[in-house]
Amino acid sequence: MKLSINWINEYVKFPKTTKPEVIVEHLVKLGYEVEAVEIFGNVQGPLVVGKVEKIEILNEFKKPIRYCTVNVGNKTQGIICGASNFKEGDLVVVALPGAILPGDFKISERETYGKVSQGMICSAKELGFSDNHEGIMVLANDLKIGSDAKNLLGLGETVLDISILPDRGYAMSVRGIGRELALSMNVKYVDPILQKIPKVKKSPKLKTKINTKDASKIALVTLSDYKTDSTSPIFMQKRLAQSGIRTISLPVDVTNYLMLEIGQPLHAFDADKISGGIQIRNSKQGEILETLDHVKRKLDSSTLVIADNKKALSIAGVMGGLESEITDKSRNLIIESAVFDKASISRTSRSLKLPSEASKRFERGTDPAVSEYAAILAAHYLVKYGKGKITGISIAKNIIKPITINFNPNEVKRLIGVDIDKATIQKILKSLNIGVTKTGDKWKLRTPSWRHDLHHQADIVEEIVRIWGYHKIPSRLPTTHLGSGLSKAQKTKRALSIKMASLGANEVLNYPFVSLDQISQLGISSKDQRANLVRLANPLSEDTPNLRTTLLPGLIIAAARNISRGIDNVAIFEQGSVYHQSTKNVKNIKPKLMKRPTNIEISNLNHLIPVQPKMLAGVFMGDKNQSGWWPNSQKYSWHDPIEMVVELCTEFGIEVSLTNAKHAPFHPGRCAEISINKKIIGYAGEFHPGVVEKSGLSGKVYGFEICMDDIIENAIDQMAPTFSAMPVVKEDLAFVVGKDAMALDLITTIQRTAGSLLESVRLFDVYEGSSIGQNKKSMAFNLRFRATDRTLTSDEVSKIRLQIVEAVAKEHSGSLRA
Amino acid sequence: MSQDSNLVSAESINLAVSSALSEIDKANDLDELKLIKLNHAGDRSPIALANREIGSLQGEAKSEAGKRIGQARSVVKEALDNRMVELQNNREDSILVAEKVDVTQVLANAKSSSLVVGARHPLTTIAEHIADVFIAMGYEIAEGPEAEAEWFNFDSLNISEDHPSRSSSDTFYVESLDSGVVMRTQTSPVQMRAMLERKPPIYVIAPGKVFRTDELDATHTPVFHQVEGLAVDKNLTMADLKGTLDHLAKTMFGEEIETRFRPSYFPFTEPSAELDLKCFVCKGVNKKEDFDCKTCRNEGWIEWGGCGMVNPNVLETAGIDSTRYSGFAFGMGLERTLMFRYGITDMHDLVEADIRFTSNFGLGI
Incomplete structure (x- = not known):
C-alpha cells in the first residue's frame, strides 16, 4: 500500500x-x-500554473503545431506545444526555463518551429505524475495563475x-x-470519519436485504440528476497518483480515494440498469455474469453476488458487472458499501484469480462501523465535485456480536518474561480502543469494530508488547535442559555422508521430481515397484510430474550436466527420501482441533502419506584418481561402488552378503545384490551400457543405491578386537578352477578347512589365459596363520595347507597352479 | 691336525681378511655393505668360525691364533666403519641430492591429483552446524516426512482452511487436490509431530527439505531447506526465545552481530516476531551513496527468520495444556542463510550439482 x-x-x-x-x-x-x-515526481526549478491566453496554429509543419501565449502570473510566455487537447482560457502546468523534469530533462528557452519557446506545457507523464501521456494536463479553473504547481501536484513529496x-x-x-x-x-x-457530513434520510423506494450468511451489512446511497464533465479535484488526483492508482472518472476516483483513506471499498451502480431491490446472495450454480473486464464468468454457489430482482450485478467484493457499470450517461447512481465474510471473498478472489485492492481489504476484514459513513461521504463528494442530489439511503444488516476476551494481565509476564505494570497495560489497551472491565485480575475486554485479529489472550499480549516495544524484550537463555545428543540414526546418517565424501564423492541435492519416462529409460519395468509413482496434482512442469522412487535418475542427470560442463571425472552421491504409494488405503482425514488426535487418527494420517524410505546412492565415472606424474592412477571400475557399500556397512559393524543379480539399471553380468541378514538393502555395480547411452553419457558408468534406513537399523557399536602378538606365518596359494567358480565360495572352503589358526585370507590375483586352459581361471590367495598362544611350527602350517588343497580339489575341482 | 685347525692358520686368516677388504671396497651402497658385514664380520663369517676354534688349541698356538684373529677382526671392522662413513657421506652428497623433487608440482595440478577427495553439500553441513549449536543446549533433532498430511502441515498449525498459502499456486498437492497430502511447505509440521511423540519439556530442532511452487531463479527454488526449532516447557517466554536466537546468531555470524525483533504474523505463533540481523557487511550504514551493499540490499538489516510463542491453539491440538506450558518456535531458510553467509549470489549454484561448487566446501565437519 x-x-x-x-x-x-x-x-x-x-x-x-x-x-x-x-x-x-x-x-x-x-x-x-x-x-x-x-x-x-522529482521536478526541480520553476513549475507554475499558467493560463493559455492565445493559441496560434502553425500549419507549415508535418503536423499542426501550436504557438501559445501563456500567462504565468507576472508575465506572459510564448510556448510551442504539439498537443491539442486544450483551448484558450484553460489552466495548464508550465515548466519555465531552468526547470528540470524527471529523467534529468532540462527546460530552457530555445528556438523551434521558427519561434522562441519560453518553457513547456507539461503532460502528466512528463511530470512523473502518472503514466497518462494523452495530451497535456488541463487543470480546474479555480486555481491561482502563477502559483507553484509542484506543491499543487504533490511533486517532490515522499x-x-x-x-x-x-x-x-x-x-x-x-x-x-x-x-x-x-x-x-x-x-x-x-479520525478521518469524524468529518461532518449532511444526514441522509431513508430511501423511500430502494429495498435491500441480505440473503446469505456470508455478509453482515449493506448500505446503499442513491443519487439523482448526477452529472459531471470535470475531472476529479486535483488533491484527489494527486493522492491517487501517489498511491499508484490511475484516475479514471469522478465516481471511480472517489470510491478509490475513500477506500485508501477509510478502508471501506465501495462500488457504484447505474441505478437505471437495475430492476427492483438489491440483495446480497450466493450465486446460483452456473449463473453467468459478464464482469468489467469483458469476461463472461460462470459462478458457483460459494460465490457472493450483489443482485437485483432478476440478475447478478457484481461479484461481491471482487469485481463489478459490465451491464450495471456507470458510464458518462449515467444520471442516477447507487453507491454500495457492504461488509462480507473474509473467507468467502478470499476464496472467490483466489479461485477467479482476481486479486484487487478491494478484495485485499475484504479478505482481511473491514470495519462494519464505517460502511454507511463511507457510502454517504462518497455520495457527498460526487455532489460536491460533480452535480446531483442525494435521494436516500437503504440499509440491511445482520447483528454482529461484539467480541469479548477474558484476559489476565499476568499473561504478559508469563509469555514475554517482562514485568509491565498493570496501569501501563491498561493504558495501552485503551490507546488501541480496547475496552476494559476489571474484576481483580479478571479483565473483560471489548475489541473495537475494526479489529478482526483479536480472539485470545495471546493476541492481546502481542498487542501490548507491540505498542510497549518489541525492541525492549530482553535476551535471556532458558534454564539448561538435559539432552542426549544425536540419535543413533542421526549419527549414522552423518557418518555415512562424511564417509562417502572421504571416499571421494561429492554430495548433491537433487529435486525429487521425476517422470515415468525417466524411470523406464533406466530399464526399470512397469511391474517394478519403482515404476509405481506418486504423482503431484500441480507439478511445476509436466515433464517431471512425479515423485522419485529412486535417487538414480537425478544422479545420472547431474553427472551428465557435469560432463557437459567439461568435468571429465564425476563422483557424486545423494542422501534423500524416495516416495512410494502408501500400502494402506486410507481416506483423507482431518482430526478435530483443540484436542489431541487419537492414536488411530495419527496412525491413519501416517498411512495417508506415501512411504518414504531414506536412500543413499552414488554415481561414478572416469578417473578415481587422475593419472599424472605420480605413480598408480586408477579409473573407476565395477568393483568400486560394491566395495564402497561393503565399506559403509563395515563402518557400522554390519556384515553384508553379495550375490550376482540382474537388476535395472545395472549391467546384467556386473551387478551385486547386497543383503544384510538375507534382507536386500540395495544394488551396486556397473550401469547397463544401454542406460548409459540413453542418458547422454558415454564410456562406463558405475553406481549404487542402498536403503539407508536398513543400515541405520542394523548398525552396531564396534567392540574392541583381540589380536595376538605371536609371529605370523604367510602362505600364498593359487588354484586353477572353473571359470564360473565364485571367489567367496573358495574363501568359505579355505576358512572352514583352515580353522581358527587362519587369521585372514585375501584374494590377490585373478588370471585367465591360455596357459591355464580353456574355461579355467586362476585365483591366488594370500593366507595368514597365527596362533594366540605360541609360535606356529612349519609342520603345523604345511599340514593345514595340504588339507586346504585337498578340500579345494574336492569341492571346487581346483588344482594348485604349477 | 684336523681340517678345522686350518681355519686359524695365518694363511686362512689373511685370505679371509683380504677377501673382506676387497668386498668392502667394492660395496656400492649401504644395503650392500650391510650384507658384506654379515658375510665377513657376522656370526657365520670365516673369522668368526676361526675364533670358535681357539678353544681347542693349546699354549702358544692358542695365544698366537688369538692375537692373529683379534688383529684380523679389528682390521675388518675398521674397514667396514670407514666404508660406512664414506657411503653415508656419499648418500648425503649425491644420492639424496639426485632424488630431489619439485614440491610445487603438487599445486601445479589444480584441484584433485593423486588423492581421492570428495565434499559434502554446504546445505547439509550448515544444517548440521545449526543443529549442533542446539544439541549443545540440550535439544534433540526431530524429523518428519517430506510428503506430509495436510492436517500436519496446515490444520494442526492453526492455518485456516481458506488461508492463501494453501492454494495450489503455492503448495504442491499429491494427486489429487483433495488427497489430504502435500509436499510440506515448511518444517513446522515437525513441531506438531514432535509434540505428539514427546511429553514436555520438549526441546527440538528440525532441519529439512521443504517445497513451494516457485520456479527456479536467482533467489527462488521450488525445493529448499529450513531449520525449525521448538521449545515447550514451564515458564518459557519471548525473552528466552530472543536469547536463544541471539546465541545462534553469534555462533553463526560472530560475537559482534546485532539482532532485532519486530512484530510479525504467523498463524502458529502468537505473539509473533521477525528476527533481523544488522547487516554484517555494511554494518547497517546503508545510506552511503558510494557503497552498494549487496548483502542487505542497502536496507541495513537482513531478515533472517520468523518466530514467536507457540499459539495456544496449537498446544491444545497437541494435547498440551496451554495454561500450564508455554513454548516458543522459530524457523529460518538455510539457502538464504548460506547465501548471505558465504556470498553466494545465485540459487542455481545450490541446486545444479556442479561439483566445482560443492568441492570447494570439503567435508565441512
Whole structure:
C-alpha cells in the first residue's frame, strides 16, 4: 500500500519537518515493513500554473503545431506545444526555463518551429505524475495563475510503500495505519470519519436485504440528476497518483480515494440498469455474469453476488458487472458499501484469480462501523465535485456480536518474561480502543469494530508488547535442559555422508521430481515397484510430474550436466527420501482441533502419506584418481561402488552378503545384490551400457543405491578386537578352477578347512589365459596363520595347507597352479 | 691336525681378511655393505668360525691364533666403519641430492591429483552446524516426512482452511487436490509431530527439505531447506526465545552481530516476531551513496527468520495444556542463510550439482 506522508500527516499531527526515516522507524517497530521510500515526481526549478491566453496554429509543419501565449502570473510566455487537447482560457502546468523534469530533462528557452519557446506545457507523464501521456494536463479553473504547481501536484513529496501483514486488515488505510503511527509517535490523531457530513434520510423506494450468511451489512446511497464533465479535484488526483492508482472518472476516483483513506471499498451502480431491490446472495450454480473486464464468468454457489430482482450485478467484493457499470450517461447512481465474510471473498478472489485492492481489504476484514459513513461521504463528494442530489439511503444488516476476551494481565509476564505494570497495560489497551472491565485480575475486554485479529489472550499480549516495544524484550537463555545428543540414526546418517565424501564423492541435492519416462529409460519395468509413482496434482512442469522412487535418475542427470560442463571425472552421491504409494488405503482425514488426535487418527494420517524410505546412492565415472606424474592412477571400475557399500556397512559393524543379480539399471553380468541378514538393502555395480547411452553419457558408468534406513537399523557399536602378538606365518596359494567358480565360495572352503589358526585370507590375483586352459581361471590367495598362544611350527602350517588343497580339489575341482 | 685347525692358520686368516677388504671396497651402497658385514664380520663369517676354534688349541698356538684373529677382526671392522662413513657421506652428497623433487608440482595440478577427495553439500553441513549449536543446549533433532498430511502441515498449525498459502499456486498437492497430502511447505509440521511423540519439556530442532511452487531463479527454488526449532516447557517466554536466537546468531555470524525483533504474523505463533540481523557487511550504514551493499540490499538489516510463542491453539491440538506450558518456535531458510553467509549470489549454484561448487566446501565437519 502506497501512501504519501502528506496524506498521513493530514490525520497524524507530527511536525511537517519530520524526516521520512523517523516515520519508517516507527512503522517498522509497529510491525509494518516499508518496502520503499519514494520521491513522487522529482521536478526541480520553476513549475507554475499558467493560463493559455492565445493559441496560434502553425500549419507549415508535418503536423499542426501550436504557438501559445501563456500567462504565468507576472508575465506572459510564448510556448510551442504539439498537443491539442486544450483551448484558450484553460489552466495548464508550465515548466519555465531552468526547470528540470524527471529523467534529468532540462527546460530552457530555445528556438523551434521558427519561434522562441519560453518553457513547456507539461503532460502528466512528463511530470512523473502518472503514466497518462494523452495530451497535456488541463487543470480546474479555480486555481491561482502563477502559483507553484509542484506543491499543487504533490511533486517532490515522499511516498511510503508499506506492506501490511495478513492479519492486520484494519491498517490498510490512512485511518488504520494513522491511528497506530500517532500512538507510536505520541502525537495527536484525528479520525478521518469524524468529518461532518449532511444526514441522509431513508430511501423511500430502494429495498435491500441480505440473503446469505456470508455478509453482515449493506448500505446503499442513491443519487439523482448526477452529472459531471470535470475531472476529479486535483488533491484527489494527486493522492491517487501517489498511491499508484490511475484516475479514471469522478465516481471511480472517489470510491478509490475513500477506500485508501477509510478502508471501506465501495462500488457504484447505474441505478437505471437495475430492476427492483438489491440483495446480497450466493450465486446460483452456473449463473453467468459478464464482469468489467469483458469476461463472461460462470459462478458457483460459494460465490457472493450483489443482485437485483432478476440478475447478478457484481461479484461481491471482487469485481463489478459490465451491464450495471456507470458510464458518462449515467444520471442516477447507487453507491454500495457492504461488509462480507473474509473467507468467502478470499476464496472467490483466489479461485477467479482476481486479486484487487478491494478484495485485499475484504479478505482481511473491514470495519462494519464505517460502511454507511463511507457510502454517504462518497455520495457527498460526487455532489460536491460533480452535480446531483442525494435521494436516500437503504440499509440491511445482520447483528454482529461484539467480541469479548477474558484476559489476565499476568499473561504478559508469563509469555514475554517482562514485568509491565498493570496501569501501563491498561493504558495501552485503551490507546488501541480496547475496552476494559476489571474484576481483580479478571479483565473483560471489548475489541473495537475494526479489529478482526483479536480472539485470545495471546493476541492481546502481542498487542501490548507491540505498542510497549518489541525492541525492549530482553535476551535471556532458558534454564539448561538435559539432552542426549544425536540419535543413533542421526549419527549414522552423518557418518555415512562424511564417509562417502572421504571416499571421494561429492554430495548433491537433487529435486525429487521425476517422470515415468525417466524411470523406464533406466530399464526399470512397469511391474517394478519403482515404476509405481506418486504423482503431484500441480507439478511445476509436466515433464517431471512425479515423485522419485529412486535417487538414480537425478544422479545420472547431474553427472551428465557435469560432463557437459567439461568435468571429465564425476563422483557424486545423494542422501534423500524416495516416495512410494502408501500400502494402506486410507481416506483423507482431518482430526478435530483443540484436542489431541487419537492414536488411530495419527496412525491413519501416517498411512495417508506415501512411504518414504531414506536412500543413499552414488554415481561414478572416469578417473578415481587422475593419472599424472605420480605413480598408480586408477579409473573407476565395477568393483568400486560394491566395495564402497561393503565399506559403509563395515563402518557400522554390519556384515553384508553379495550375490550376482540382474537388476535395472545395472549391467546384467556386473551387478551385486547386497543383503544384510538375507534382507536386500540395495544394488551396486556397473550401469547397463544401454542406460548409459540413453542418458547422454558415454564410456562406463558405475553406481549404487542402498536403503539407508536398513543400515541405520542394523548398525552396531564396534567392540574392541583381540589380536595376538605371536609371529605370523604367510602362505600364498593359487588354484586353477572353473571359470564360473565364485571367489567367496573358495574363501568359505579355505576358512572352514583352515580353522581358527587362519587369521585372514585375501584374494590377490585373478588370471585367465591360455596357459591355464580353456574355461579355467586362476585365483591366488594370500593366507595368514597365527596362533594366540605360541609360535606356529612349519609342520603345523604345511599340514593345514595340504588339507586346504585337498578340500579345494574336492569341492571346487581346483588344482594348485604349477 | 684336523681340517678345522686350518681355519686359524695365518694363511686362512689373511685370505679371509683380504677377501673382506676387497668386498668392502667394492660395496656400492649401504644395503650392500650391510650384507658384506654379515658375510665377513657376522656370526657365520670365516673369522668368526676361526675364533670358535681357539678353544681347542693349546699354549702358544692358542695365544698366537688369538692375537692373529683379534688383529684380523679389528682390521675388518675398521674397514667396514670407514666404508660406512664414506657411503653415508656419499648418500648425503649425491644420492639424496639426485632424488630431489619439485614440491610445487603438487599445486601445479589444480584441484584433485593423486588423492581421492570428495565434499559434502554446504546445505547439509550448515544444517548440521545449526543443529549442533542446539544439541549443545540440550535439544534433540526431530524429523518428519517430506510428503506430509495436510492436517500436519496446515490444520494442526492453526492455518485456516481458506488461508492463501494453501492454494495450489503455492503448495504442491499429491494427486489429487483433495488427497489430504502435500509436499510440506515448511518444517513446522515437525513441531506438531514432535509434540505428539514427546511429553514436555520438549526441546527440538528440525532441519529439512521443504517445497513451494516457485520456479527456479536467482533467489527462488521450488525445493529448499529450513531449520525449525521448538521449545515447550514451564515458564518459557519471548525473552528466552530472543536469547536463544541471539546465541545462534553469534555462533553463526560472530560475537559482534546485532539482532532485532519486530512484530510479525504467523498463524502458529502468537505473539509473533521477525528476527533481523544488522547487516554484517555494511554494518547497517546503508545510506552511503558510494557503497552498494549487496548483502542487505542497502536496507541495513537482513531478515533472517520468523518466530514467536507457540499459539495456544496449537498446544491444545497437541494435547498440551496451554495454561500450564508455554513454548516458543522459530524457523529460518538455510539457502538464504548460506547465501548471505558465504556470498553466494545465485540459487542455481545450490541446486545444479556442479561439483566445482560443492568441492570447494570439503567435508565441512
